[in-house]
Amino acid sequence: EIKIKPKSVDNFHKQAIWDSKHSNARKKISIWEPKLEKLLKIKRNKMRICVGHYASTGYRAPNRRSCILLELTDVHTSTVFKSSNLDDAHLNHLVPHPIRFKMVWSQVDKESKFYAWKPIPPNKNYVCLGMVGTTSHDEPPLQSVRCIPVGWTVESKSKPKKVWDDSGTGGKRGSAWIVNSFGTIVFTEGHLAPQGTFYELKAKRFFASQGYVKGAHSLKPDLDRQY
Incomplete structure (x- = not known):
């Protein structure tokens, strides 16, 4: 049984993915990717997964305590042994990677290039908790983030909190928001709050089977669904 x-976040990569230093924006922001261990070296029955990137309102890494990811623990396996329930094959069924990304906003000039990407889940049985940032027009690697079963979540009741906008840049208007307790970043065009449904975990701790639909990963993508 897998506990969720x-x-x-324990650590971030040494350098931010992007910052607004050379963008002429009046406000500061930097975008950070959490640093994950494939399997925690000490406790081999645990796995942590990235659900999105995080923002700092300066050029240093954000406060780790306000940046949340998901930890999966195989409660039937000793910490000494590597859990077979947390290998890639099992994880790709339980918490799959997105099938693609949709670019939701970009800021491009000579000195600064940034692209914000929304992960698109495999089908309606999964949702995403945050977005991903890059400095390349190419889609991010699908492996950079994971989706989670919609049955693990409830709709977020939090009012979106603006952490940055691009005032001063003269480019296509955009802004960055936090929409749930994970602290993952969500970008949107314009300076108004992003529209749509955002998600929280349904409980602080629960088992993976509580809300996971068997065979959920095999459902065909809903091509008519609006993302």
């Missing part, structure tokens, strides 16, 4: 719980 939110966990604060």
